[in-house]
Amino acid sequence: MTTDSTSSKSSRLSSVAAAVRVLKCFSEVEPEIGISSLAKRLSLAKSTVHRLAVTLTSEGLLEQSPETGRYRLGINLFVMGALVRRRLDVSNMAQPFLNVLREKTGETIHLAVMNETNILYLYNLESSQAIRMKSYIGTIKPAFCTCEGRAIVAFGGTELMNKVLSSPLAARTPETQTDPAKLMKMFAEIRAHGYAIDDEESEQGMRGIGAPLRDITGQVVAAIGIGGPSQRLTLKKLRGLAPVLLNTAESISTQLGYRA
Numbered sequence: 001m002t003t004d005s006t007s008s009k010s011s012r013l014s015s016v017a018a019a020v021r022v023l024k025c026f027s028e029v030e031p032e033i034g035i036s037s038l039a040k041r042l043s044l045a046k047s048t049v050h051r052l053a054v055t056l057t058s059e060g061l062l063e064q065s066p067e068t069g070r071y072r073l074g075i076n077l078f079v080m081g082a083l084v085r086r087r088l089d090v091s092n093m094a095q096p097f098l099n100v101l102r103e104k105t106g107e108t109i110h111l112a113v114m115n116e117t118n119i120l121y122l123y124n125l126e127s128s129q130a131i132r133m134k135s136y137i138g139t140i141k142p143a144f145c146t147c148e149g150r151a152i153v154a155f156g157g158t159e160l161m162n163k164v165l166s167s168p169l170a171a172r173t174p175e176t177q178t179d180p181a182k183l184m185k186m187f188a189e190i191r192a193h194g195y196a197i198d199d200e201e202s203e204q205g206m207r208g209i210g211a212p213l214r215d216i217t218g219q220v221v222a223a224i225g226i227g228g229p230s231q232r233l234t235l236k237k238l239r240g241l242a243p244v245l246l247n248t249a250e251s252i253s254t255q256l257g258y259r260a
Contacts, residue, residue: 015052018042018044018048018052019052019055019056021042022038022042022049022052022053022056022062023056023061023062023073023077025038025041025042026072026073031072031073032065032068032070032071032072033070033071033072034068034069034070034071035049035050035053035071038053038071053071056074057071057074059074059076060074060075060076060077061073061074061076061077062074063075089256090111090113090122090213090215090221090222090252090256091111091122091123093252093255093256094111094123094213094222094224094252094255095123097248097251097252097255098111098123098125098224098248099125100248101224101226101244101245101248102125102127104244105226105241105244106127106128106129107127107129107132107133107226107227107228107233107241108124108125108126108127108132108133108134108135108226108227108228109124109125109224109225109226109227110123110124110135110148110208110210110224110225110226110227111123111124111148111222111223111224112146112148112149112152112210112222112223112224112225113152113221113222113223114143114149114152114153114156114160115140117142117143117144117163117164117167118140118141118142118143118149119140119141119142119143119146119148119149119152119223120138120139120140121135121136121137121138121139121140121141122137122222123137124136124137127228129228129232131229131231131232132228132229133203133206133208133227133228133229135227141202142167142169142170142172142202143164144164144165144167144169144178144183145172145176145177145198145201145202146198146201146202146208146210146225147195147196147197147198147208147209147210147223147225147227148196148208148210148223148224148225149164149210149223150186150187150190150196150197150198150210151190151195151196151210151211151212151220151223151225152212152220152222152223153187154186154187154188154190154191154196154212155190155191155212155220156212156220161184161187165180165183165184166180169183172201172202172203173200173201173202173203173204174204175199175200175201175204176201176202177201193242194211194242194246195209195210195211195242195245195246196209196210196211196223197209197235197238197239198210198225198227199230199235200230205229205230205231206227206228206229206230207227207228207229207230207233207235207238208225208226208227208228208238209225209226209227209238209239209241209242209245210223210224210225210226210245211223211224211225211242211245211246211248211249212249213249213252213253213256214253214256214258215253215256215257215258216256216257216258218258221256223249224245224248224249224252225245226238226241226245
């Protein structure tokens with residue numbers, strides 16, 4: 001038997017799917033569409049389409065033309081698209097520098113951005129060595145315990161830091177630091193050194209070092225990292241990679257328009 005709560009959840013999901021279908025109707029060829037045309041195309045009642053259009057308009061995802069009364073895509077979609085474009089720009093601009101970084105270090109290279117209180121890996125280059133850190137584009141990990149995430153959070157401002165520290169800080173390995181006060185102190189040290197270390201805290205047997213990337217506004221938009229097995233990447237060797245990592249981060253940031 002379907003409960004009221006299950007039925008309500010199903011109805012909400014159906015409405016979300018219908019709203020997405022409405023947005024997908026618009027194109028460069030047909031930038032403005034009226035309610036009747038939308039209803040016919042989607043095989044939905046005009047009242048349903050009108051309700052969806054009003055909701056999408058209130059969220060800035062659609063807007064109604066004062067001249068024609070028809071609907072068109074709203075400014076908030078442009079804002080969201082710009083965020084995606086910026087991520088793609090960072091990845092595209094960084095790749096040549098990351099190729100060189102892998103050649104210089106022989107280890108796995110990452111590029112990551114924030115995703116709420118986590119990091120999302122946008123790009124990676126695996127080491128050619130037999131024993132290496134495995135990584136996959138699209139992987140999401142907690143920001144507080146990864147070298148890339150720590151680099152972003154440490155330089156990303158108080159609001160981001162507090163947001164991350166107030167999120168669930170679940171240990172991923174026996175080495176994971178989960179104490180907010182100690183993490184706060186660690187972030188201060190990262191700002192002093194310019195780079196962040198992950199000493200087997202996000203993945204047992206693996207170490208990494210990360211540095212932030214800044215755009216033309218000076219905002220931290222991503223981080224790059226070098227990672228590998230702890231048996232090869234001792235802490236001394238890892239810190240020895242800091243200069244080449246920081247030089248690479250500086251070069252990418254300059255390419256993104258940042259001027260110190």
